[in-house]
Amino acid sequence: MDDLATVLYTTRQIEDRVRDLGRAITRDYRGREPVLISVLKGAATFHADLLRAVDVRASVDFMSISSYGARSSGVVRIMKDLDQDILGQDVIVVEDIVDTGLTLSYLLSTLEAREPASLEVCALLDKSVRRITPIDIRYRGFDCPDRFVLGYGLDYAEIYRNLPYIIAVDDMDALTEDPRALVPLLAESDRRSA
Numbered sequence: 001m002d003d004l005a006t007v008l009y010t011t012r013q014i015e016d017r018v019r020d021l022g023r024a025i026t027r028d029y030r031g032r033e034p035v036l037i038s039v040l041k042g043a044a045t046f047h048a049d050l051l052r053a054v055d056v057r058a059s060v061d062f063m064s065i066s067s068y069g070a071r072s073s074g075v076v077r078i079m080k081d082l083d084q085d086i087l088g089q090d091v092i093v094v095e096d097i098v099d100t101g102l103t104l105s106y107l108l109s110t111l112e113a114r115e116p117a118s119l120e121v122c123a124l125l126d127k128s129v130r131r132i133t134p135i136d137i138r139y140r141g142f143d144c145p146d147r148f149v150l151g152y153g154l155d156y157a158e159i160y161r162n163l164p165y166i167i168a169v170d171d172m173d174a175l176t177e178d179p180r181a182l183v184p185l186l187a188e189s190d191r192r193s194a
């Protein structure tokens with residue numbers, strides 16, 4: 001298994017960064033009531049943890065988008081829109097990972113058109129070297145290396161989202177050939193996340 005993937009961020013490291021991000025948001029939004037938007041499905045795990053680290057009145061909303069293909073083309077469809085109107089609201093878009101930035105830039109322009117009072121991004125992982133469209137990420141968890149990563153919400157073929165830590169895939173060919181190649185990691189999670 002160890003030649004297939006490597007632990008990149010442990011459960012503990014993620015917890016620490018999420019707490020820091022929550023503190024930063026708490027400080028910046030004191031006296032305001034931000035809407036924390038979770039971009040389904042990948043960001044759901046991070047969003048749920050981040051919420052509880054934010055100590056101001058906040059509301060949550062969910063958006064589901066689908067990009068065509070496993071990696072981004074910038075062609076994005078809204079599958080589920082927000083329940084609430086964000087006109088005049090302070091909005092924070094919570095993302096799992098920003099890679100090329102194409103998905104998020106589309107999403108941000110859509111939200112911007114609804115005239116929120118403010119619009120910021122909180123991304124757990126920033127694969128900055130892969131950026132095609134510049135994105136201003138106000139709150140960033142980790143500057144992520146250019147590796148395919150899984151776990152803590154991030155999937156391959158809808159698998160691995162429930163890994164409690166983040167791994168980098170070493171053998172991408174093995175995974176493309178068999179999307180379940182890393183499934184034994186799920187069973188070993190208690191041991192490996194310690």
Ligand code: IMP
Pocket residue numbers: 042070071072073074096097098099100101102103104147148149150154155156
């Ligand atoms: P972007 O449009 O290239 O920034 O792609 C963003 C989306 O691609 C993310 O929200 C993920 O769904 C997916 N993605 C990009 N890199 C990875 C990765 O390393 N692992 C899993 N999903 C990824």
Ligand code: MG
Pocket residue numbers: 039040041042043095096097
């Ligand atoms: Mg995503």
